[in-house]
Amino acid sequence: MKRISAIALSLAALQLGAQSNYWQNHVEYKMDIDMNVEENTFNGEQWLTFTNNSPDTITEVYYHLYFNAFQPGSMMDTRSRNISDPDGRVKDRIFHLESDEVGFHEILSLEQDGQTVNYDIQQTVMKVELQRPIIPGDASVFHMTFHSQVPVQIRRSGRDNKEDVEYSMSQWYPKMAMYDEDGWHPDPYVGREFYAEFGNFLVNIKIDKDYVVGGTGVLTNPEAVGHGYGPELTGRVSDKITYTFAADNVHDFAWAADPDFIHDIVELENGMPVHFFYQEETANVENWEKLQEAVPAYFSFMAEHFGAYDYPQFSVIQAGDGGMEYPMCTFVVGGGDEWEGFLGLFVHEATHNWYYGMLGTNETNYPWMDEGFTTFAEDEFMGMFTDNPNVHQSAYNVYAQLDASGLREPMSTPGDHFNHNFAYSISSYYMGSMFLNQMRSVVGEEAFWNGMMRYYNVWKFKHPKPEDFLRIMERESGLVLDWYLSYWKDQTKTIDYAVDSVLPMGEGATLIRLANNGEMPMPVDVVIELEGGTEIMYTIPLVMMHGHKDEGLAASPWPWTHPTYELEVSYNMRDIRAIRLNPNRQVADLNPKNDTWESEDSE
Ligand SMILES: [Zn+2]
Structure with missing residues (x-):
């Protein structure tokens, strides 16, 4: 360095x-949800306080209506039936959904600060013309009532997944789209993925009393639900119970419900609870038990290398069609024999709470920033x-x-x-x-x-x-x-550096000529292995880096315009056993064959 x-x-x-010019808006959701598990529908009421911290006056807002994607002829359906390598979970399944299997959001009413507003729905996106522009620094409360049908699970969200979990409720509520310095991001739901504003959620889920619910946030009323959160309810219990979840500093809220969930809780050393929801029948219970032993090591590894998990709780829920990330929880498939695969799936999805959850990148535009x-x-x-x-x-x-x-x-x-x-x-x-x-x-x-x-x-x-x-x-x-x-x-250019030739330069000096045969320039690490086994590493930076890393011996920089480079080293050629480029294989050099030179008498 x-x-x-x-x-x-x-x-x-x-x-x-x-940093000083940076701004972001703020959302505050309160939702009351009343589930009808006979009809797989729910009625919802939502109070959304949107604070405009941007320098712009906002005259319209957008909502995502994700469930509308699960209807024949939707953009998600049509794309899946036209792309040459469709996701095996989607294929043409949406096209064949019956009317009681599709998903939808029906908006019953929408008001801004008490005044009815007009809106226009294009499949999964609703545009709302505001009654009153929201000036910088101002806030508005949007009050919405809606009626929704939960689709059969096709992708991520829905009912009755292939492991018989009843409700996987992700992308399940009318959700305000993202407004950042580039304006609105009302991306239609075609497949992937998500980007939304940080805020706080308070969600009341009223559901038949037998259902165990896990999700984003922390349950604030354990005594009212039992089911592993609090003592089992006794005496006369009404037909429905209400779960109240609160989550701060999140940009989405997901939940899952099933009457057969086992609910385990493991407490980490710092006192943070990790909740596990899985079915005895369809989950690989042994894997779920092993996972409970592995989570402490996982969270401490992450804290040490990537920063501490900064929420008060995490939940692992058997509710996936694979694995998917949500703030403070993940939905994963729970069956399957392979332990390492299951652990890897958990680790991947949980790690998204850093790269997606806490670091809220735009998954739609930069999928490599969260997935990569x-x-x-x-x-x-x-x-x-x-x-x-x-x-x-x-x-x-x-x-x-x-x-x-x-x-x-x-x-x-x-x-x-x-x-x-x-x-x-x-x-x-x-x-x-x-x-x-x-x-x-x-x-x-x-x-x-x-x-x-x-x-x-x-x-x-x-x-x-x-x-x-x-x-x-x-x-x-x-x-x-x-x-x-x-x-x-x-760009799609590729890297290929090579050892071109090695020449003696008299006593105590050797010339190593390197060639750039690729189109993407990179700094080059060169390891010289001497006959005694000693290794010396040189690092050749690019001129345009204006410096070099703090590892190895820094050689003079390589201008990217120059196809060849000469490295003079102060060793006799006869003392050099081998020369290797890219020694730790961290650079994606697509032609490794020309990266090594070995002296003719080496064995
Ligand atoms: Zn991922």
């Missing part, structure tokens, strides 16, 4: 500027837990497959707009993870890990963008990194 003071100063100024960062942290934990030092390697392998397939699109493509789900998945999960693992190699271990912690501290409960993350790493390393974000995120 070589700090050049002028650059460090200007970066610091930029950083301060970004989550995959990276998941792999780090699983590598530690299973003692596997090469845990990131599979990402590099599938990235190479994607590149060879010809289906690759820029990682900056919004989640719903990739031509192939195959390309979306590898791009978001694996290239997003590699973005971090390569960053490690560019800025060095110390700056990288300090940067991950600083990212958490600076952006917790906010909405960072790719550039905000980059600023953090620039500040932490003292390096200029804009080129890296541009190449990896916006």
Whole structure:
């Protein structure tokens, strides 16, 4: 790490500027929900206080009506029936839903500050013309009544999932869309994913007394429900009970309900409860018990490397169609034999409470920021837990497959707009993870890990963008990194550095000529292995980094315009056994064959 003071100063100024101009709005939801479990419908009443902290006067607002996606002919249905590699869970299933199986939200009334407002619904998005513009610093209360039908579970949300869990209630209520410095984000629900404002939720769920409910937030009335929260209800219990959940600093609220849920609670060392909801019949109970033993190690690993989990509770709920992240909880499938797969699924979804939950990135536009960062942290934990030092390697392998397939699109493509789900998945999960693992190699271990912690501290409960993350790493390393974000995120160029030739230069000197055969420039780490076994690492930064990481011997910088580079080292050529580029394989060099040179008499 070589700090050049002028650059460090200007970066610091930029950083301060970004923070002082930053704003975000605020939402306050109160909802009363009355479930009808015979008809799989519910009536809802919602009071939403929206505070405009933007510098703009707001004249319209948007709501998401996610359940409307589960109707034949919807955008989600049509997209799934036209893409060449549809999600196996969706395919044409929406198209064949009967009228009592579809989902819908019927808006019965909507008022802004007591005055009825007009609205227009286009499938999953409702646009509301305001009666009164909301000026900067002002707030409005939106009062809505609605009637909704829970769809058969097709994707994420719905009733009667394949493991017979009755209600998986995610994306289940009319939810205000996101307004940030780029304006409204009323993204239609096609498949993926979500972006919303932070705020507080108070949700009353009235449901038949046999149902066990778990979800976002903390239950505030355990004595009124029993079911593992409080002592079992005795005496005459009315047909319905009301669960009251409160959650602060979250941008969504999800819940699940089933009469057959077992409800276990494990307390971490710091006193935080982790709740588990699963069915004896369909879950792999042994895995759920093992998971309860593993969660303390997970939460302390995350706190040490990525920042502390900053909510008062977490719940793991068997309610998924795979696994999906929600604030303060996750829905996962609960069956299956494989323990490591189940643990990995939990770790992935729980880790989203950092990369999505607390660091509220736009999942629709930057799926790699939540999926990729989550995959990276998941792999780090699983590598530690299973003692596997090469845990990131599979990402590099599938990235190479994607590149060879010809289906690759820029990682900056919004989640719903990739031509192939195959390309979306590898791009978001694996290239997003590699973005971090390569960053490690560019800025060095110390700056990288300090940067991950600083990212958490600076952006917790906010909405960072790719550039905000980059600023953090620039500040932490003292390096200029804009080129890296541009190449990896916006372009599809690939990396291929090579050892071109090695020449003796007389006594005590050898010339190593390197070649850049690829289109994406990267700093290059070169390890010289001497005959005695000693290894010396050189790091060759790029000119445009204006510095180098604090690892190895810094060589003079390589201008990206130059196809070759000469590294002169002060060893006799006969004393060099091998030369290796990219020694820890953190750089996604697609042609590793030309990365190594070995002396002819080496064995
Ligand atoms: Zn994920």
